[in-house]
Amino acid sequence: MTRNLDAPDLWETHADWWIAGFTDGADPEYVDQILPMAADELAGAARVLDIGCGDGQISRLAASAGARVTGIDPTWNCVRVARERGGGADYSRASASGLPFGDGAFDAAVACLVFEHIDDVDEAIAEVARVLEPGGRFCFFLNHPILQAPGSVWVDDHLVDPPEQYWRLGPYLDEIETVEEVELGVRIRFVHRPLSRYVNALARNGLRIDRMVEPAPPDSFLDQGPGYEASAAFPRLLYLRLTKSA
Ligand SMILES: C[S@@+](CC[C@H](N)C(=O)[O-])C[C@H]1O[C@@H](n2cnc3c(N)ncnc32)[C@H](O)[C@@H]1O
Secondary structure, three states, X not given: OOOOOXXXXXXXXXXXXXXXXXXXXXXXXXXXXXXXXXXXXXXXXXXXXXXXXXXXXXXXXXXXXXXXXXXXXXXXXXXXXXXXXXXXXXXXXXXXXXXXXXXXXXXXXEEEOOHHHOOXXXXXXXXXXXXXXXXXXXXXXXXXXXXXXXXXXXXXXXXXXXXXXXXXXXXXXXXXXXXXXXEOOEEEEEEEOOHHHHHHHHHHOOEXXXXXXXXXXOHHHHOOOOOHHHHHHOOOEEEXXXXXXX
């Protein structure tokens, strides 16, 4: 399924929620974990494509390290803010499943917390492989699929004695689209897929895994309140570094 760029969209409606809560230093996981990892993983790249760039926080980071950076996002309300915030990258409106660039145009691509919102994952992964030069790298960040299955929820049960804290897991193996109320009045679409679904699509397109990271949440996340520290052994983030075969 290809996203209709002209259709009203939940990301268009709620872009300001994302930008206010997760960019420009507002989110401890970005500040202390995701952005430092992205900086390390993109180091040395010359031409970077940031797929689903949002407000451009990763594009700006890569541009500040000297790369020529292009950010794309189908959401006007993200592209507009990315252009306002600037930082040396170029931004345009496009979807991951139809990248308006030539074959081998980039030596690095990054997608951060984007593919879990994309319907046509096979087309999008094929596009990543197409626009990367042979030997190019794909820095792929996902909300960890194990905890993203619909119905998965952190349970803090004080009705039992002693109280119990645990993850209840939803149907991990099913590929399911859901619209979740992530905050009062804010509804965002997710497509849950098991990890094998991604890995096999990447492999079919000649993208080889070189590194996989399942980090514990950073201390700044765990320090947010009682109960959070118990989630230290559960990875909220999954990172894969892939290399396009020569
Ligand atoms: C959770 S935000 C992440 C933004 C940015 N990557 C970051 O890390 O700050 C998800 C982004 O994916 C974008 N998105 C949704 N569908 C997309 C698609 N089909 N192609 C590319 N980006 C998409 C949204 O507009 C939104 O900006």
